Amino acid sequence: MWRYIAQRFLVSIPVILMVGIITFTLVYVGPGDPAAIIAGDEATPEILEAIREDLGFNRPFPVQMGDWFWNLLQGDLGTSYFSRREITELITPRLQPTLSLGIQVVVLSTLIGISTGMLAAWKAGSRLDRNLMVLAVLGFATPGFWLAFLVIWVFAVNLGWFPVLGYKPIQDGLIQHLHSMFLPVMINSILASAFISRITRSAMLEVLREDYIRTARAKGASELSVFIRHAFRPSAIPVATVIGASIAGLATGFVLTETIFAIPGLGRMLIDAIVRRDYPIIQALLMVVATVLIAVNLLIDILYAYIDPRIRY
Amino acid sequence: MRRVRFPNLVLWLLGAAVLAIVACGSETVTTVVETVIVEKEVKGDTIVQTVVVEKKGDTVTIVATPTATSEERAAAVVNAKKGGELRIASVGSVQSFDPLWTTASSTGNVSSLILEGLFAYKEDNTLGKMLIDDWTVSSDGLKWTFKIREGVKFHDGAPLTTEEVIGTLRRQSERAPVFKLVWESFGPASFDDFIKKESRLEFSVNLTKTTGLVLDALGPQNFTPQIVPASWYTLPATESAPGTPIGTGPYRFESWTPGDRWTAIPYEDYSPSPEKTDGEAGAHTAFFDRVAYIEIPDQATRVAALQTDAVDLVQEFSQDLIDRLKADDNIQLIANPPLRLLGHFNYQIPPFNDPEWGRDLRRAVVMAYDNEKALLAAAGTPDRINLCASLMECGTAWESNAGSENMYNARRIEDARKIVKDSGYEGYTIRLMDPADRQPAHGAAQVTREVLEDIGFNVDLRVMDWATMVQDRATVDRWEFFHTWSGRSVRIGPIGHLRFGELQYNAWFNKYTDTDGTQRRLFDVFSSETDPVKIKAAMEEFQQYFYDDAIFLQVGEFFSNWAASNKIDGLHGNPGGQKPYDKFFK
Numbered sequence: 002m003w004r005y006i007a008q009r010f011l012v013s014i015p016v017i018l019m020v021g022i023i024t025f026t027l028v029y030v031g032p033g034d035p036a037a038i039i040a041g042d043e044a045t046p047e048i049l050e051a052i053r054e055d056l057g058f059n060r061p062f063p064v065q066m067g068d069w070f071w072n073l074l075q076g077d078l079g080t081s082y083f084s085r086r087e088i089t090e091l092i093t094p095r096l097q098p099t100l101s102l103g104i105q106v107v108v109l110s111t112l113i114g115i116s117t118g119m120l121a122a123w124k125a126g127s128r129l130d131r132n133l134m135v136l137a138v139l140g141f142a143t144p145g146f147w148l149a150f151l152v153i154w155v156f157a158v159n160l161g162w163f164p165v166l167g168y169k170p171i172q173d174g175l176i177q178h179l180h181s182m183f184l185p186v187m188i189n190s191i192l193a194s195a196f197i198s199r200i201t202r203s204a205m206l207e208v209l210r211e212d213y214i215r216t217a218r219a220k221g222a223s224e225l226s227v228f229i230r231h232a233f234r235p236s237a238i239p240v241a242t243v244i245g246a247s248i249a250g251l252a253t254g255f256v257l258t259e260t261i262f263a264i265p266g267l268g269r270m271l272i273d274a275i276v277r278r279d280y281p282i283i284q285a286l287l288m289v290v291a292t293v294l295i296a297v298n299l300l301i302d303i304l305y306a307y308i309d310p311r312i313r314y
Numbered sequence: 315m316r317r318v319r320f321p322n323l324v325l326w327l328l329g330a331a332v333l334a335i336v337a338c339g340s341e342t343v344t345t346v347v348e349t350v351i352v353e354k355e356v357k358g359d360t361i362v363q364t365v366v367v368e369k370k371g372d373t374v375t376i377v378a379t380p381t382a383t384s385e386e387r388a389a390a391v392v393n394a395k396k397g398g399e400l401r402i403a404s405v406g407s408v409q410s411f412d413p414l415w416t417t418a419s420s421t422g423n424v425s426s427l428i429l430e431g432l433f434a435y436k437e438d439n440t441l442g443k444m445l446i447d448d449w450t451v452s453s454d455g456l457k458w459t460f461k462i463r464e465g466v467k468f469h470d471g472a473p474l475t476t477e478e479v480i481g482t483l484r485r486q487s488e489r490a491p492v493f494k495l496v497w498e499s500f501g502p503a504s505f506d507d508f509i510k511k512e513s514r515l516e517f518s519v520n521l522t523k524t525t526g527l528v529l530d531a532l533g534p535q536n537f538t539p540q541i542v543p544a545s546w547y548t549l550p551a552t553e554s555a556p557g558t559p560i561g562t563g564p565y566r567f568e569s570w571t572p573g574d575r576w577t578a579i580p581y582e583d584y585s586p587s588p589e590k591t592d593g594e595a596g597a598h599t600a601f602f603d604r605v606a607y608i609e610i611p612d613q614a615t616r617v618a619a620l621q622t623d624a625v626d627l628v629q630e631f632s633q634d635l636i637d638r639l640k641a642d643d644n645i646q647l648i649a650n651p652p653l654r655l656l657g658h659f660n661y662q663i664p665p666f667n668d669p670e671w672g673r674d675l676r677r678a679v680v681m682a683y684d685n686e687k688a689l690l691a692a693a694g695t696p697d698r699i700n701l702c703a704s705l706m707e708c709g710t711a712w713e714s715n716a717g718s719e720n721m722y723n724a725r726r727i728e729d730a731r732k733i734v735k736d737s738g739y740e741g742y743t744i745r746l747m748d749p750a751d752r753q754p755a756h757g758a759a760q761v762t763r764e765v766l767e768d769i770g771f772n773v774d775l776r777v778m779d780w781a782t783m784v785q786d787r788a789t790v791d792r793w794e795f796f797h798t799w800s801g802r803s804v805r806i807g808p809i810g811h812l813r814f815g816e817l818q819y820n821a822w823f824n825k826y827t828d829t830d831g832t833q834r835r836l837f838d839v840f841s842s843e844t845d846p847v848k849i850k851a852a853m854e855e856f857q858q859y860f861y862d863d864a865i866f867l868q869v870g871e872f873f874s875n876w877a878a879s880n881k882i883d884g885l886h887g888n889p890g891g892q893k894p895y896d897k898f899f900k
Contacts, residue, residue, distance in 0.1 A: 032778070037784045037785055048552070081409065095573055153614075157622055165615060168574060260612055263609060263615055265609070273611075277409065277781070
């Protein structure tokens with residue numbers, strides 16, 4: 002097992018390097034000129050050239066990429082073209098909002114998705130099952146931005162129950178923090194839980210048809226025991242896969258959520274950087290996201306072995 | 315009868331509740347606008363009052379805040395109370411606090427609170443003193459000696475002296491366009507000979523030829539020389555200052571949470587100008603205990619934040635949300651000064667640079683153009699557009715229709731089609747850049763596509779984001795036409811509006827070359843002439859020349875609004891009207 006984890010970890014290193022090369026190349030060849038954005042509409046060619054020289058754009062591509070990788074290996078993500086601040090310094094305060102949002106959404110969507118999926122499987126074929134699955138289909142068919150505007154309008158503007166914006170860090174108090182994050186967490190959780198619910202239901206139904214479930218029931222095991230002890234654990238592998246995939250989806254979903262709810266997280270930072278063509282920030286954030294996703298995949302693989310002890314590598 | 319189980323009942327009740335809330339909510343924002351009237355009262359060259367009224371049946375409602383007179387505002391300020399936090403929804407994400415380095419609007423907010431220049435504009439668009447105490451001019455008009463106000467302190471407690479003024483002017487000398495023009499055209503070669511220190515509080519501007527632009531050179535412009543301490547002015551002009559701003563303004567920097575907000579608080583040792591408050595000039599008062607610029611990138615969220623009292627002032631929002639704001643009794647709308655929509659031809663490649671047909675083809679596009687349709691596509695509603703053929707702002711003394719007859723909004727499709735056919739360019743593909751993330755340019759591009767196709771061109775509509783267009787327009791062979799827009803300030807007259815705007819030399823947009831030197835001759839009149847009558851005559855001549863040569867496509871004027879809580883007093887659309895100083899809660 003430990004050997005497997007070590008192998009997977011080592012394999013991740015060239016993957017991250019490839020991600021780095023691809024993102025750097027794409028950003029380099031992509032359209033847009035930060036110097037033109039910095040200089041404004043009324044810049045002269047001399048000013049543009051001076052800014053390009055100052056930012057190091059006039060160096061050859063391999064030199065720029067080599068410098069970037071060399072700095073990256075030393076833990077230096079670079080400096081923003083616009084703020085002239087270290088990117089690590091800019092990213093640090095943005096981590097908490099995104100991580101908090103991510104953790105809350107993953108926990109809540111997993112709880113909602115698994116419980117509704119199990120409920121639907123338990124009452125398979127009933128009206129409750131059909132209603133839950135209709136809601137699940139609505140959940141993953143509903144555009145996130147539309148749902149976000151709807152809940153803002155209903156729960157913030159009309160009812161006034163939750164704030165439209167105003168992110169409160171955890172240091173200001175847990176209750177205030179959760180209250181300020183309620184709407185974005187709910188929206189993302191509803192959307193993410195829909196898919197988890199569908200997969201949980203179908204995985205459970207498959208397992209419930211197995212002979213050993215019939216045997217357990219014949220031996221007098223209660224329905225709750227059959228569901229939790231005998232059926233859920235074997236069905237958890239596809240569910241874990243889906244949760245892993247939904248985390249990858251959340252990384253892109255947060256760009257939208259953080260923009261709509263004005264949450265000062267990494268998703269907003271990425272969009273701002275793209276609009277301005279602040280290349281060092283774009284590259285740094287893509288590397289951070291890629292690293293997180295690779296780590297999540299690794300964790301899911303390890304989780305497989307925990308869920309099903311027969312799985313050994 | 316079938317029994318409804320509890321879980322199902324809960325699900326359906328929840329759905330019904332959401333639908334009911336949605337249905338009830340929608341009733342509150344339905345507004346039918348029948349007629350919109352815009353009234354303007356013009357005194358001299360200044361619009362002193364703009365009233366937008368909306369007529370619904372027999373009911374007439376003022377929907378945009380009338381711009382109060384200076385006397386009315388002065389009377390209101392006398393009764394003003396200090397206190398409270400002003401929360402402004404900021405459009406962009408602030409990346410740099412150095413407005414001497416970038417013209418980004420999110421950075422420009424720093425200028426509104428923290429930094430001050432030597433001069434600022436009054437409501438009548440003339441210059442008023444800020445950090446300057448007084449000045450004298452030598453009898454030959456070649457030496458201007460300026461005295462800085464005594465007792466002004468930076469926010470770190472250091473006194474303001476000529477060192478900081480000269481240092482700031484030196485840093486901005488390559489970027490501030492009017493300063494650069496005066497230095498290059500009327501001053502000696504060396505900066506040290508041009509700007510000299512006379513004493514601790516005096517400096518001089520030394521010329522080789524007289525000009526009427528000396529005060530303008532030191533005043534507001536792009537990259538305005540706003541006076542900063544040595545830690546900033548010693549940096550190269552191409553480098554953003556990394557720290558937080560230190561100035562002499564009524565507010566000082568307090569805090570910054572990246573991606574969320576930055577705040578400023580009153581500067582207790584602020585030394586206001588002894589001049590009466592007038593527009594952006596004169597004495598300012600920091601009425602609020604704190605001013606916060608809160609980043610809210612989404613337009614609908616900004617409006618929702620205003621409606622839920624999470625912010626007090628919203629700088630920008632999409633026009634489809636305006637009915638929602640008009641229906642809210644707690645919100646005031648403030649009309650902004652107009653913006654001018656235009657379209658640029660590429661003069662460096664065919665067909666618009668064709669030595670024989672280029673001018674006629676440009677004229678063909680202008681004479682065929684449906685300006686009204688393009689403005690509506692750009693701005694949304696008839697009350698937000700103004701069919702203005704004038705290069706200078708309509709409604710001011712500079713307004714002119716010279717050269718625009720049968721050219722502006724003429725829709726002469728048949729005449730234009732004949733020109734394109736005769737030129738041999740029929741079927742030629744025009745690459746039209748369309749920045750889909752900027753509605754004014756995006757809307758106009760859709761109409762331009764129709765017009766170009768109607769007169770015989772093929773169109774390659776290149777949809778892109780603004781940042782890509784900013785890069786592509788600087789590359790000669792990537793485009794034939796694109797739209798942009800600009801402010802319509804009449805400040806500094808035609809020299810500021812045109813020479814440093816769309817028609818400046820050697821910039822990306824002015825690859826245009828006047829073959830007979832008319833443009834340069836008239837621009838020289840703008841910069842060296844001091845008689846307003848002669849400048850106006852030159853302006854008329856230039857506009858005639860502009861339409862004859864079809865230098866670019868003048869589409870017209872459009873308007874935008876700000877929206878604010880009714881709790882704030884002192885907001886209006888005149889110069890300085892929307893800056894946070896001199897405003898207060900009722």
